[in-house]
Amino acid sequence: MARNKYPEQTVQRILEVATQLFLAKGYENTSMQDIVRALGMSKGAIYHHFKSKEELFEKVVLHFYSREDWFSAIAHDPAMNGLQKLQALFRHEMSDEEKLSVDQLYFTQIADPRVFMEHMRLNITESAPQVAKIIEQGNQDGSLSVAQPLETAELALLMANVWIGLFADSREKFIHQISLCRTVLEGLGLPLFDDALVAQMQDYYDRTIFWAREAKRGKIADD
Known part of the structure; x- marks a missing residue:
């Protein structure tokens, strides 16, 4: 052969x-x-x-989440300061249509711990250092004041990708989680969540986490 x-x-x-x-x-x-x-x-x-098929699905999701083309474009945009870049990154995460579709798949199959753990590894080992570099830019341009950029980046990603949403059994709890995360990050010198981003995150919940929960219950029919 x-x-x-x-x-x-x-x-x-x-x-x-x-x-x-x-x-x-x-x-x-x-x-x-x-x-x-x-x-x-x-x-x-x-x-x-x-x-x-299960292994292929795992790799599809993780391959998509490891893409950096859109991240690089925002990170190197000279028109934005550090804080604006971080907010733009989170807005993309909450609004990109292809990302929303992949997240729907992810949340419907989240029971597989291998996908979950590898996703978390990517967040800490690959995404957090890049986010930390943008935080350092913000420290330099005055839009941020973060004493520990890397650790703060790790915490922000863990809260956003693990605690917020995955452990929200209702939209009300999801909103409370966002509120507490906003308070914690502001206390660390990272005022990431403005009112517009919070509203966008609520829409994200409806279109991904809530959608996936209802789909698994059989309440959403196929088109």
Whole structure:
């Protein structure tokens, strides 16, 4: 059997096609055979890289969350100060339509601890240092006053990606979590959450966390 000379490109193509199908049809309604047909590859070629649909889904979600193209564009925008860049990053997280669709998938399959733990690892080891650099920019331009940029970045991401939302059993609790997070970060010199971002986060809750909860209960019919 001929060896694939470009395995990374093959994996990238599988992830891209699988992402499109998961977003269009949903996780449950997408079979490995659907992905095989869309790719025009043999089933064996796909299973060489991914042992199951569950593993492929994990990699799709984590691959999307590790993308940095949009992050870099905001981080290097000379028209914004440090605080404005951070607020722009969070607004993107709350409003980008493709991100919202992936988050819907994520929240409907969150029971898998491997996806959750790898997502948290990415937040701490990859995202937090980048956020810390923007906080340092804010310290330099006067828009922020944060004594410990890296630790504050880690805390902000953990609160935003773990505590807020995942452990909110109601919209009211979600709002209370945002309020406390806002108070904590302001006390650390990071006034990230203005009223506009808070309102956007509430809309995010309705479109992802609440949506996924209702979908799992069978209350949202497929289009």
